[in-house]
Amino acid sequence: MLRRLHPNQPTSFAFSPENQKWAEAQLTKYPEGRQASAIIPLLWRAQEQEGWLSRPAIEFVADMLGMAHIRALEVATFYFMFQLQPVGSAAHIQVCGTLSCMLCGAEDLVSICKEKISPTPHTLSEDGKLSWEEVECLGACANAPMAQIGKGLTSLSDVNDGGPTDNKSVSLAKKFNDTVKRIDGTDDTITIHWGKQ
Numbered sequence: 247m248l249r250r251l252h253p254n255q256p257t258s259f260a261f262s263p264e265n266q267k268w269a270e271a272q273l274t275k276y277p278e279g280r281q282a283s284a285i286i287p288l289l290w291r292a293q294e295q296e297g298w299l300s301r302p303a304i305e306f307v308a309d310m311l312g313m314a315h316i317r318a319l320e321v322a323t324f325y326f327m328f329q330l331q332p333v334g335s336a337a338h339i340q341v342c343g344t345l346s347c348m349l350c351g352a353e354d355l356v357s358i359c360k361e362k363i364s365p366t367p368h369t370l371s372e373d374g375k376l377s378w379e380e381v382e383c384l385g386a387c388a389n390a391p392m393a394q395i396g397k398g399l400t401s402l403s404d405v406n407d408g409g410p411t412d413n414k415s416v417s418l419a420k421k422f423n424d425t426v427k428r429i430d431g432t433d434d435t436i437t438i439h440w441g442k443q
C-alpha cells in the first residue's frame with residue numbers, strides 16, 4: 247500500500263519539555279555516531295504526543311538524530327504503526343485483514359467500521375473521535391478475528407459468543423458498540439477481541 251504524507255500539515259513540531267528530556271536520554275543509550283538507531287522510539291514518542299506523525303515531527307526527529315530528512319521519512323512511511331494522518335481522538339481501530347481473521351469474520355468488522363466510523367479508512371468519524379484501517383497480521387491469529395485499538399493493552403480474549411454464524415455480525419456489532427462506549431471520550435488504548443465464532 248502506498249503511504250504518503252497527509253496533504254494538510256502543521257507548520258511546526260516540538261517535543262513537550264518532558265518528552266524532550268526523555269528523547270535526549272534515549273540518545274545516550276547508543277554509541278557515539280549511532281544515534282540514528284533511536285529513530286523508531288523517537289518517532290513513536292512524537293506520534294504518542296500528537297496522535298499522528300506530521301512532516302514537521304518527522305523532520306524534527308531527523309534533525310535531533312543528525313539524519314537526512316529523507317531517511318527519517320523512509321522509516322516513517324515504511325512502518326504501518328506510524329500514522330501519517332490525523333486519527334480519532336478517542337481511538338484508532340486497526341482491523342486485521344490477514345487470512346485467519348478473514349476466515350473468522352474480519353470482513354464483518356470492516357463493514358461495521360465503514361458503517362459506524364467512516365466509509366473509507368484513515369478518515370475521521372463525524373465527531374472526530376474514531377478512525378479505522380485494515381492492517382496485516384496482528385500476531386494473535388489463534389484469537390481471530392482480531393482488532394487493535396491504539397497500543398492495545400487490555401484483551402477481551404475470554405469473550406466467546408458461541409452463537410450461530412448467522413448472528414455473527416449482530417454480535418460483533420454489539421461488542422463494537424460496547425467497546426466504543428468504553429473508549430469514547432478517553433485517551434485509553436485497549437485491544438478488543440470479539441471472540442471466536
Ligand code: FES
Nearest residue numbers: 342347384386387
Ligand atoms: S491473521 Fe489476524 S492476527 Fe494473525
